[in-house]
Amino acid sequence: MRCIPVWNRCNNKCAMCSNPPDYHRFGKYDLASLKARINRIKAGETEIYLTGGEPSLSPALLPLLAHIRKRLPRARIMMDTNGRMFSYPAFAAGCAALGNIEFQVSLCGHTPAAHDGVTRTPGSFKQALAGIKNLLALKGAGIDVEVRFVLTRLSLGNLDGVYRLVSGSLQGIKSLVFIFMEMEGHAGVNLKSVGLTYGQARGPVEKFFSRLEGARGKAPFELKLYHFPLCTLPQGLWKYAWRTLPRKEVSFPAVCSRCAVKKYCLGVHKDYLRHFGAAGFVPLASAPRLKLSPNVCHPIIGVTGEKCP
Numbered sequence: 001m002r003c004i005p006v007w008n009r010c011n012n013k014c015a016m017c018s019n020p021p022d023y024h025r026f027g028k029y030d031l032a033s034l035k036a037r038i039n040r041i042k043a044g045e046t047e048i049y050l051t052g053g054e055p056s057l058s059p060a061l062l063p064l065l066a067h068i069r070k071r072l073p074r075a076r077i078m079m080d081t082n083g084r085m086f087s088y089p090a091f092a093a094g095c096a097a098l099g100n101i102e103f104q105v106s107l108c109g110h111t112p113a114a115h116d117g118v119t120r121t122p123g124s125f126k127q128a129l130a131g132i133k134n135l136l137a138l139k140g141a142g143i144d145v146e147v148r149f150v151l152t153r154l155s156l157g158n159l160d161g162v163y164r165l166v167s168g169s170l171q172g173i174k175s176l177v178f179i180f181m182e183m184e185g186h187a188g189v190n191l192k193s194v195g196l197t198y199g200q201a202r203g204p205v206e207k208f209f210s211r212l213e214g215a216r217g218k219a220p221f222e223l224k225l226y227h228f229p230l231c232t233l234p235q236g237l238w239k240y241a242w243r244t245l246p247r248k249e250v251s252f253p254a255v256c257s258r259c260a261v262k263k264y265c266l267g268v269h270k271d272y273l274r275h276f277g278a279a280g281f282v283p284l285a286s287a288p289r290l291k292l293s294p295n296v297c298h299p300i301i302g303v304t305g306e307k308c309p
């Protein structure tokens with residue numbers, strides 16, 4: 001997968017944004033520069049990941065999408081977005097028209113107060129929700145919508161609310177991803193208000209999945225957990241854990257050398273260790289019986305004999 005930042009500004013001011021506060025001052029984002037970056041990607045590349053800032057704000061986005069499709073006709077395009085621009089139906093349709101594209105839209109809460117409280121941008125919830133609905137209406141062959149919810153101190157209490165909103169009002173999404181926050185950029189600056197430890201997250205995450213698998217049955221979309229080292233989760237939830245952080249951003253504390261599941265574990269974001277230390281990570285003396293997949297990003301698909309949690 002190739003990751004291409006396409007714009008260095010955003011129309012939200014999310015308290016847990018992992019981009020640095022001076023991000024808008026750097027980089028070249030005109031169409032010619034972006035095309036040159038695409039032209040350097042080898043022809044067989046299968047996934048292009050567009051990020052920002054907010055990529056949908058780039059004035060070059062539509063011609064850039066057309067260029068990607070022409071240059072890399074089989075590549076799946078993924079776009080990390082706050083969803084707001086897609087509340088304009090013609091813009092949503094223009095982006096989806098190229099096909100083979102997945103929109104990964106951030107929801108920061110399940111109500112205007114919860115969402116806009118995190119984005120610090122009044123009206124952002126209304127637009128994000130309208131954007132997701134517009135994209136879902138365009139859903140067709142190769143067009144998918146994923147919803148992403150970042151867990152911070154501000155949002156941890158809204159797991160159930162976000163699930164209810166997504167399963168009730170956003171039918172047709174491909175997946176709902178709960179992402180443990182990264183402690184860098186604005187998030188590092190705002191650590192006192194948004195900072196979260198794995199110890200604080202574990203109980204609410206465990207309770208959410210326990211209630212889900214108990215009362216509600218199977219979710220009507222895929223559920224994923226990103227940025228969780230295995231020992232921060234009950235074994236019953238390991239099947240949801242994905243390894244998605246770049247290798248250069250993670251580290252294994254010294255205790256991990258004694259851990260029986262290290263080869264399946266994401267490791268720990270370096271900035272988390274810098275802020276909170278390694279005390280919460282406990283090596284497993286022996287591995288449970290695991291059901292494994294060949295996907296290195298999602299190596300564990302089950303733990304034999306374990307119930308959730």
Ligand code: SF4
Pocket residue numbers: 229230231232252253255256259260261262265266267268281282283284
């Ligand atoms: S002890 Fe280290 S390797 Fe083992 S699960 Fe925890 S973070 Fe991963």
